[in-house]
Amino acid sequence: MTTLVTGGAGFVGMNLVEALLERGEDVVLCDGSVLPPAAERALKPYGKALAVLRGNILDPGFLQSLFSGRRVAQVVHCAAITSGPQREAREPAAIVDANLNGTIGVLEAARRHGVRRVVYVGSGAVYGESLFRLTRLQEESPVFPQTMYAITKHAAERICGRLRELWQIDVACVRLGTVIGPWERNTGARDNYGTHTQLASRAVRGETAVLTPNEVRRDWVYAKDVAAGLITLLEAGSPQHLTYNLSSGIEWETPVLRWCEMLKTAFAGFGYHVAVAGENPNVWYTDKDRGIMDTGRIARDLGYSPQYLRDAAYADFIDWIRRNQDFFIRPGT
């Protein structure tokens, strides 16, 4: 079984590619950016089970080349521009092209090549204002997407639903929670780093982190759990719904302080403290407190549950960081 992973060199993509390869499957990884050295190292042992192709999915010739001569049976479409406000203000139409017309192109190619299922990787960002109004977010909760990223992720998900109907193709979507874990980096398509990665970089470099006084409340999800959830959805017989929340479903207690504690144990040179009066924090917290993404639907329909909650995720991530310090010191292009 060959799986095509678009955006395969990105954060979620790399975790998924590794998980598929570990299961002995064949993978076609496509991405607009090159693999960082740590990824080259990690993927080398899989030899010919992996094909890496670099290019832009908006280029029809490149898109065609991903399928030709390979029996791509399923596709996970991760490729997207994860834009920050500067990029949104500068080139909103480029975000529409990549995130919507890119998705349409991938669905069209999947249809033409008789792919059995496409999984579209969407985002909990689509809930927008509801994240701050509601305590639990269910898939039918009202969406008020605010940013170009969230707006296009929502529209792409709905387009998957519409083309599924019109073209009679098999597509399912996830909305990811806030992911932490290996392989988060700027490939040129990701403008923001999560809190954990910022702190990991400081730990590896032996620097001191200055935290904001308030803790972040969030239902983080570990990248390996995301990869497992995507594989579950790829393999499910016939998912009942178009869209599934894919997150841990529970709030992690004092996640930042606990992360700092565990990093400190692993990296002696690392220091951290809460900013004192007049001091500026040097770690950026992703967002205000928000509601928990309810995972009842994915649990009921697909029997999925996360395996890595806070401390287990942190231990696994630290183990990975130790082995891949170069990723944080020179995180690729």
Added chain:
Amino acid sequence: MTTLVTGGAGFVGMNLVEALLERGEDVVLCDGSVLPPAAERALKPYGKALAVLRGNILDPGFLQSLFSGRRVAQVVHCAAITSGPQREAREPAAIVDANLNGTIGVLEAARRHGVRRVVYVGSGAVYGESLFRLTRLQEESPVFPQTMYAITKHAAERICGRLRELWQIDVACVRLGTVIGPWERNTGARDNYGTHTQLASRAVRGETAVLTPNEVRRDWVYAKDVAAGLITLLEAGSPQHLTYNLSSGIEWETPVLRWCEMLKTAFAGFGYHVAVAGENPNVWYTDKDRGIMDTGRIARDLGYSPQYLRDAAYADFIDWIRRNQDFFIRPGT
């Protein structure tokens, strides 16, 4: 005061252009299609107050030409592809381009040329499934846009909100109810005709309409009320909300039978009856029964209320049809 109306030769666009010209304002009408003879006739008396430019808003040179040498103070962006399922299945990316990147281009041009306000003409179609689940649709009701049209209309509205914030431009949006009235036609960008226009065509041609047994329940809105609502929003000091429902806000009783009755009085050659057993209806009803679009917000914030309810709208429309029978016999290209 010069107003640019994109999609100005279309259904809503033509009604708005006429209303603005009647108020003594200057209008730049742009559209991808040519004006039908009835429209040429209607607009001729306004002489130099009107500039008509034909082209595609996705062409940057054309977009620029709409503003150059004119003091465009405000823009109403009606241009969109109102797609049916065939077009959606055939060219979904073209709908994304026209309805989203077209909107971004117009907002960008408006910003560059210091336009005071842009009004984006969206659609109640964005509510999607909620139209059939809820009895009243408010602007904060959950949206589940189903079609490429509805999906892109929703995304465009959210993009207006985001670019308003990022670019500090003045944009407001309406979601139109089901519009009836003058100037509904296929300009190449509209795939579906409403019930009233189908019946009017048969009436003018002296044909017999065969109706389905069930009446349509719908909060129709008359095109002249839509034009008045758009002008109200253009002129409002500082609208409190991004989005306003623009519809009549009330259900019209037996709207199809009443329309047939009034058409029959005006056009003696017209006949109609409900399909008997084995007979196929020849009039297409736009949709299943749906909830009413609540107009409380536009009434409260802008003091807007519709002037043409069922019989007043029908009388005015029939008067227009009598004077423009050629529009129904040869409805342009």
